[in-house]
Structure formats: structure tokens, C-alpha cells
Amino acid sequence: NAGVTQTPKFQVLKTGQSMTLQCAQDMNHNSMYWYRQDPGMGLRLIYYSASEGTTDKGEVPNGYNVSRLNKREFSLRLESAAPSQTSVYFCASTSGGLAGDYEQYFGPGTRLTVT
Amino acid sequence: QQQVKQSPQSLIVQKGGISIINCAYENTAFDYFPWYQQFPGKGPALLIAIRPDVSEKKEGRFTISFNKSAKQFSLHIMDSQPGDSATYFCAALISGGYQKVTFGTGTKLQVIP
Numbered sequence: 001n002a003g004v005t006q007t008p009k010f011q012v013l014k015t016g017q018s019m020t021l022q023c024a025q026d027m028n029h030n031s032m033y034w035y036r037q038d039p040g041m042g043l044r045l046i047y048y049s050a051s052e053g054t055t056d057k058g059e060v061p062n063g064y065n066v067s068r069l070n071k072r073e074f075s076l077r078l079e080s081a082a083p084s085q086t087s088v089y090f091c092a093s094t095s096g097g098l099a100g101d102y103e104q105y106f107g108p109g110t111r112l113t114v115t
Numbered sequence: 116q117q118q119v120k121q122s123p124q125s126l127i128v129q130k131g132g133i134s135i136i137n138c139a140y141e142n143t144a145f146d147y148f149p150w151y152q153q154f155p156g157k158g159p160a161l162l163i164a165i166r167p168d169v170s171e172k173k174e175g176r177f178t179i180s181f182n183k184s185a186k187q188f189s190l191h192i193m194d195s196q197p198g199d200s201a202t203y204f205c206a207a208l209i210s211g212g213y214q215k216v217t218f219g220t221g222t223k224l225q226v227i228p
Binding site for chain 1: 121124147149151156157158159160161164204208210215216218219220221
């Protein structure tokens with residue numbers, strides 16, 4: 001049981017390049033999330049998917065797109081990377097409150113630098 | 116809009132001391148308040164959580180105190196150890212329906228020997 005996995009672990013992009021961050025969970029969770037973490041700003045929600053087939057914007061969606069490929073996988077795409085997108089990106093999942101479980105399970109993160 | 120305010124931003128405590136991190140929230144619809152612990156290079160992990168119908172919850176050396184009227188809650192780490200050195204995030208969510216979590220900005224705790 002791997003939990004939440006993310007690829008890649010590290011990435012350096014030039015301004016204007018595109019890339020997709022991959023996330024997968026093996027806990028049969030309904031809801032999945034993408035956050036970015038910046039110093040002094042905590043975890044900010046980029047996009048979320050409450051269930052398979054649905055996606056919604058979070059607090060900071062500009063410059064990003066997402067795809068909920070199936071129940072297991074939720075990807076984050078940067079179409080044209082900008083230096084302001086230099087950050088650590090975390091994917092998370094939750095059962096969605098089943099049996100009173102509201103815990104968010106986080107992946108190990110992707111450290112992205114845009115030059 | 117910062118709906119959960121966390122302080123201090125950083126904290127240095129001597130081994131054996133008490134670490135205290137405070138959070139305040141604005142949205143009275145929040146009804147579940149977790150704390151997450153994050154070690155360097157890792158993702159956050161749930162540490163302890165509380166509902167507002169309880170004023171205190173204790174798990175080992177970690178205690179959450181909750182003041183519903185003041186809309187404040189805090190994490191106390193008793194007998195702090197160097198292994199507790201991490202970043203701590205308070206959070207809040209509405210448990211019904213979709214549970215979108217609002218996180219505080221984090222507190223970096225360093226416990227020195």
C-alpha cells in the first residue's frame with residue numbers, strides 16, 4: 001500500500017515550458033487535491049476533485065489545469081511555466097468523510113523551479 | 116482571504132519545555148480542526164484533530180485546546196523533544212458534504228537539546 005505517490009520529485013523548467021505533475025493514490029479515495037507550498041504562506045489549494053469526473057478551482061488556480069483521469073489519478077499541468085510557479089507541489093487525497101475520516105493523505109511533493 | 120490565522124511563524128524551545136502554537140478562525144461553519152506535522156522534505160501528516168463540542172483533546176504529549184466562543188484553538192507539545200522539530204499547520208474544515216480544508220500558514224518548531 002503505497003498511499004499517495006507523486007512524480008517527478010524534482011523538476012527544473014525554463015519560463016514558457018510546459019509539464020505535467022502526476023499523482024496517484026491506492027486507497028480508493030473519492031477526493032483528490034493539488035496544493036502549492038510557499039514559505040510563509042502555508043498550503044494553498046490550486047484545484048480539487050471531489051469525486052471521479054469532477055474538478056473545481058481552489059484558491060490559486062491561475063496558470064494551472066487538472067485532469068482526474070480515473071479514481072486513482074489526478075494530474076496537474078502547467079501550460080506555460082512562470083517563475084512565480086516555483087514552489088513545492090503536494091497532491092493529497094481523502095475518503096471524503098466516510099466513517100468520519102477527514103484525514104488528508106499527502107504525497108511526498110514535487111519541488112519545481114522555473115528559471 | 117486568510118480564514119485561519121496561525122502564530123508564531125517560528126518557535127525555538129528547549130528540550131523538555133512546552134511548545135505552544137495558536138490559531139484563530141473566522142468562519143463559524145468550521146466544525147473540524149486538525150493539526151498536521153511536516154518534516155523537512157516530506158508531505159504533511161495528520162497529528163491530532165478536534166471537534167468544537169470538546170474543549171480539549173490529548174494524545175500522548177500532544178494536546179489541542181479549543182475555545183469556541185473566542186474562535187481560537189491551540190496545540191501544546193509537552194516535554195518537547197528534538198524529534199518534534201518540524202513545521203506544524205493548523206487547519207479547519209466543514210465536515211458535511213465536500214471537505215475543503217483551510218490551512219494556517221505554518222509554524223516552524225525547533226527543539227534544541
